[in-house]
Amino acid sequence: MRVFTDSRIEKAERELLAADKPRISVGLATCGISVGGDRVFEEFKRLIEEKGYDVSLKKTGCIGFCKEEPLVNVKLPGKAILVLHRVTPEDVPEILQKVESGDDSFNKVLFQIDVWDHKTVPPISYGQPYEGIKRWQEIDFFKYQEKLVLRNAGIIDPESIEEYLAVGGYRALAKALNMSPEEVIEEVKISGLRGRGGAGFPTGLKWEFTRKEKSDKKYVICNADEGDPGAYMNRNEMESDPHSLIEGMIIGAYAVGADEGIIYVRAEYPLAVERLQRAVEEAREWGFLGKNILGSDFSFDIKIVKGAGAFVCGEETALIASIEGRIGRPRPRPPFPAQRGLWGKPTNINNVETWMNIPLIILKGGEWFKQFGSESNSGTKVFSLVGKVNNVGLVEVELGTPLSRIVFDIGKGAPGGKKIKAVQTGGPSGGCIPEWLFDTPVDYVNLAKLGSIMGSGGIVVMDEDTCMVDTARYFLDFTVDESCGKCVPCREGLKRMLDILDDITKGRGKKEDISLLKELASTVKVTSLCGLGQTAPNPVITTLKYFEDEYIEHVVRKRCPAKVCVELIEYEIDEEACTGCGMCARRCPVSAITGEIGKSFSIDKDKCIKCGTCLDVCKFNAVKKVSRGLEDG
Amino acid sequence: MDFKVVDEIIDKYKDPSGRILGILEDIQDTYNYLPKEVMVYVSKKLNVPLSSLYSVATFYSFFNLEPVGEHLISVCMGTACHVKGAPELLESLKHLLGIDVNEVTDDGKFVLTTTDRKFSLSSARCFGCCSMAPVIRIDDRIYGYVKIKDLPAILKEYGWKEK
Numbered sequence: 001m002r003v004f005t006d007s008r009i010e011k012a013e014r015e016l017l018a019a020d021k022p023r024i025s026v027g028l029a030t031c032g033i034s035v036g037g038d039r040v041f042e043e044f045k046r047l048i049e050e051k052g053y054d055v056s057l058k059k060t061g062c063i064g065f066c067k068e069e070p071l072v073n074v075k076l077p078g079k080a081i082l083v084l085h086r087v088t089p090e091d092v093p094e095i096l097q098k099v100e101s102g103d104d105s106f107n108k109v110l111f112q113i114d115v116w117d118h119k120t121v122p123p124i125s126y127g128q129p130y131e132g133i134k135r136w137q138e139i140d141f142f143k144y145q146e147k148l149v150l151r152n153a154g155i156i157d158p159e160s161i162e163e164y165l166a167v168g169g170y171r172a173l174a175k176a177l178n179m180s181p182e183e184v185i186e187e188v189k190i191s192g193l194r195g196r197g198g199a200g201f202p203t204g205l206k207w208e209f210t211r212k213e214k215s216d217k218k219y220v221i222c223n224a225d226e227g228d229p230g231a232y233m234n235r236n237e238m239e240s241d242p243h244s245l246i247e248g249m250i251i252g253a254y255a256v257g258a259d260e261g262i263i264y265v266r267a268e269y270p271l272a273v274e275r276l277q278r279a280v281e282e283a284r285e286w287g288f289l290g291k292n293i294l295g296s297d298f299s300f301d302i303k304i305v306k307g308a309g310a311f312v313c314g315e316e317t318a319l320i321a322s323i324e325g326r327i328g329r330p331r332p333r334p335p336f337p338a339q340r341g342l343w344g345k346p347t348n349i350n351n352v353e354t355w356m357n358i359p360l361i362i363l364k365g366g367e368w369f370k371q372f373g374s375e376s377n378s379g380t381k382v383f384s385l386v387g388k389v390n391n392v393g394l395v396e397v398e399l400g401t402p403l404s405r406i407v408f409d410i411g412k413g414a415p416g417g418k419k420i421k422a423v424q425t426g427g428p429s430g431g432c433i434p435e436w437l438f439d440t441p442v443d444y445v446n447l448a449k450l451g452s453i454m455g456s457g458g459i460v461v462m463d464e465d466t467c468m469v470d471t472a473r474y475f476l477d478f479t480v481d482e483s484c485g486k487c488v489p490c491r492e493g494l495k496r497m498l499d500i501l502d503d504i505t506k507g508r509g510k511k512e513d514i515s516l517l518k519e520l521a522s523t524v525k526v527t528s529l530c531g532l533g534q535t536a537p538n539p540v541i542t543t544l545k546y547f548e549d550e551y552i553e554h555v556v557r558k559r560c561p562a563k564v565c566v567e568l569i570e571y572e573i574d575e576e577a578c579t580g581c582g583m584c585a586r587r588c589p590v591s592a593i594t595g596e597i598g599k600s601f602s603i604d605k606d607k608c609i610k611c612g613t614c615l616d617v618c619k620f621n622a623v624k625k626v627s628r629g630l631e632d633g
Numbered sequence: 634m635d636f637k638v639v640d641e642i643i644d645k646y647k648d649p650s651g652r653i654l655g656i657l658e659d660i661q662d663t664y665n666y667l668p669k670e671v672m673v674y675v676s677k678k679l680n681v682p683l684s685s686l687y688s689v690a691t692f693y694s695f696f697n698l699e700p701v702g703e704h705l706i707s708v709c710m711g712t713a714c715h716v717k718g719a720p721e722l723l724e725s726l727k728h729l730l731g732i733d734v735n736e737v738t739d740d741g742k743f744v745l746t747t748t749d750r751k752f753s754l755s756s757a758r759c760f761g762c763c764s765m766a767p768v769i770r771i772d773d774r775i776y777g778y779v780k781i782k783d784l785p786a787i788l789k790e791y792g793w794k795e796k
């Protein structure tokens with residue numbers, strides 16, 4: 001096809017390979033920016049202009065190793081990509097000088113990429129590897145990963161459709177348009193792909209429902225509401241590789257017979273909106289969107305709608321209501337969106353990551369896709385590994401990978417040698433899985449067996465300093481806040497549960513509370529209208545199941561073993577360790593700390609508001625949290 | 634009040650999908666909250682009952698019905714930030730800014746504003762920077778790995794003075 005021989009693609013290929021001049025790309029997804037990546041980029045830009053260096057400066061997305069950001073890829077002609085970590089604006093002059101003089105002894109090199117498999121084209125050899133520098137796949141963080149969805153993230157420039165095309169982009173679309181819609185659906189069915197938005201519904205089957213509906217108008221929607229607080233893979237996927245989402249949606253629209261697509265993005269993701277907007281315009285210019293796509297008789301276009309901060313709008317019927325300009329309240333299903341969706345028309349909704357798997361499935365085939373993952377859970381999943389774990393970041397592994405591999409081999413355990421207690425998966429709808437069950441393979445089936453869910457892929461690691469009762473309370477506080485209020489069990493039941501948990505964390509709990517909690521949890525679970533209420537008790541049920549002893553400590557001994565529940569702890573200064581520097585007293589917002597410089601300080605417990613400032617500012621670890629409980633007075 | 638800007642915003646949204654949310658979002662971007670006169674105007678112009686506009690505005694946490702201060706500070710209260718000490722950050726910020734702890738606006742949303750209207754403080758549910766927890770956002774800038782001890786220095790970038 002003519003578009004694919006456009007000279008601009010060849011130019012992009014040369015740029016990716018830094019064939020003509022050195023290429024520097026700065027990881028500029030929101031995560032990289034939040035730790036100063038934008039300042040690094042600006043400094044590169046300023047100096048390159050000022051000194052007239054012959055270097056091409058690009059943006060790239062996030063390769064997933066968020067712990068090491070800001071990341072900068074440096075590629076000299078003919079050589080492998082060097083990935084430098086924790087780069088600051090102060091490092092920039094030296095990097096540029098070395099690039100300019102061809103000196104490759106860079107500081108802060110974390111790993112190198114000599115060959116990379118973008119999957120949509122044969123593996124690309126980026127250049128000669130350097131000696132004595134680890135290849136990316138030799139690093140524990142990447143060793144166990146399989147990058148299908150994140151195949152381009154952190155390598156290509158997400159603001160350049162040419163670079164996406166240079167690594168095989170939009171070829172799947174061309175292939176799909178030469179298939180019948182039924183054949184496309186069949187391929188997706190063979191792949192066994194299940195929806196990545198939480199429930200894991202088979203994607204091919206869902207498409208078939210929408211395909212079979214007779215209507216003058218159909219829609220496809222991308223659910224980019226990413227409501228789970230603590231999960232951010234969809235944000236990164238959109239910011240790092242927006243075109244593969246768009247390509248997936250175009251193929252899906254062709255398969256189900258839709259001519260209009262909507263990407264519903266949460267308000268908190270302005271950069272994702274910006275990059276998508278740009279990508280949609282580029283796709284239109286190149287003829288991948290609009291009328292008669294690639295010369296076929298299929299027409300389709302995409303628009304972006306911003307959400308406005310409501311977790312429940314991630315639920316598909318609420319999301320549709322929200323696009324229609326109403327408040328986002330779910331309605332009972334059936335009818336499913338495939339029958340009556342946006343503006344009453346058949347609508348196919350999929351999650352960002354679901355869509356992003358589609359180009360690969362079409363290009364390489366459903367059978368190829370099935371080689372990844374486990375039985376009835378094919379493919380990979382991107383997890384956001386966060387919380388009390390050393391290697392925080394986005395981790396894409398085959399479904400069926402054991403939790404221990406993710407948390408210990410990739411995540412490298414908890415910082416400070418602390419003991420990991422549990423992980424929370426699935427956000428407010430999920431549950432806590434204790435460390436002794438970490439050999440569980442992570443997939444839809446096995447997590448459900450433990451009372452949790454896979455959800456959208458958030459994994460929040462909790463260590464000995466995390467209180468499980470507080471965690472349960474935290475999630476209920478969230479769901480009570482986000483409950484739309486339409487059905488009684490969710491609106492009232494959850495609130496009652498929250499009251500009880502509030503009491504327990506404040507030392508006012510009674511023994512009966514625990515059985516009452518269990519009873520309420522099971523009632524809300526079976527009687528709520530939508531998924532929010534039906535799953536909201538999960539964090540309580542699982543913490544009660546695996547950590548009942550912590551509840552009992554709070555209720556019986558009025559003690560918080562993890563020293564988190566504010567009402568049950570006190571701050572103290574260890575006289576031995578205190579050097580009398582007075583820093584804590586200066587920073588205490590309520591002047592609760594007194595003492596003499598050079599001697600030692602102490603905290604007035606009646607005045608103390610337990611904000612934790614003294615603990616944070618003390619350089620000598622002299623401030624301690626204690627939770628005495630009843631027995632030890 | 635000059636409604637020309639509002640007309641321009643409304644004109645931008647011809648397609649019904651996402652229209653109401655888009656218009657309200659742009660209005661808030663312009664005025665930093667949703668002024669009542671503007672809501673009345675939009676309601677007439679779109680022929681949508683004022684009550685349904687307000688029910689949308691109060692349902693979604695993004696919208697402010699009261700003006701916010703010159704700089705809006707949001708503390709992420711997502712799960713990753715929660716386990717890494719976000720509640721203490723919020724507590725500490727309230728004290729640094731001298732904002733009364735129990736103040737809540739009429740619409741029940743949590744936004745607290747200093748008396749000189751320089752700063753507003755609110756909480757948010759995840760900015761998608763969970764790997765950098767705990768995270769705060771001031772205006773458009775996100776700060777990762779925030780420690781209580783760093784707060785005064787960060788606030789000073791926005792003209793805050795130690796009392």
Ligand SMILES: Cc1cc2nc3c(=O)[nH]c(=O)nc-3n(C[C@H](O)[C@H](O)[C@H](O)COP(=O)(O)O)c2cc1C
Pocket residue numbers: 194195196197198199200201203223224225226227228311312313314315316317349350351352354355456530531532
């Ligand atoms: C309370 C609630 C919140 C949800 N939030 C999201 C979300 O943030 N993102 C998402 O993709 N799906 C979310 N879902 C699931 C959607 O309803 C729907 O199943 C999904 O978008 C379908 O896409 P998939 O088949 O590709 O997974 C949520 C469901 C419920 C009940």
Ligand code: FES
Pocket residue numbers: 229230231709710711712713714715758759760761762763764766767768
């Ligand atoms: S939990 Fe705070 S940014 Fe996601």
